[in-house]
Amino acid sequence: MSPSSSSRDFAQHVGRFRWPLTAAELTDTSRCPACSTTLPAPVCPSCGLDLRHPAARELLAASTDAAAALEKRVQLIGQIRFEVAEAQAASEVAAQQRALEQVAARADEAERRVAAERRVAAERRAKAQAQAQRAAEADAARAAQAASQAAQAH
Structure with a gap:
């Protein structure tokens, strides 16, 4: 990187560029990092990106960091x-x-009421x-007493 490179914005000079579709494409050194064409040589035959430039190593490092960040992002989403989902399932189970437990308590209470009734x-x-x-005993006693009185009266 030249001394003037650190303060300049080179995005306007990007030329032909395609965003990678996957994190793996970011680190695939068999393809051009700009247009994704297969690289038979250090200079892309499709877009002309020259990967012999000293900043190419920095580009690969940035691509590797970006791929790791995207993988971390996927892991966090997962x-x-x-x-x-685990918390919701636990809440539903609880x-x-x-x-x-409420149904069992109501059933126990109903059983206790039925038993009491x-x-x-x-x-x-x-x-x-x-x-x-x-x-019946009193009636029998009265009948016996009446019979006894009737027998004595005769």
Whole structure:
């Protein structure tokens, strides 16, 4: 690079240029970095870019850095998508677990209510049977007493 090169903008002199379609194209030394034509020699037969120039090494380094940055970008996009999907899945699983726990709690409560209602009904039946038994015993005692009184009166 010449001393005056560091402060000049050379983009206006780029000439024929094609943006690489992939990060791998940035580091493919078998193709011209400007137009992507296959390079049989250090000078591109299609666009004339002379890769014997001292800045060609710097161009390859910049291309390698750009490829690494693009790969890093792809990795970050993938990481974001993966981690967001993973968090959403975990959230959905947790929500489903909470819903299942609520359903189970309601089922347990319903079972407890049914069991309590059955106990109350059984207690009522037992009380009714006991009352009926006592009434039958009282009726039998009264009948026996009436029979005894009737026998004494005769």
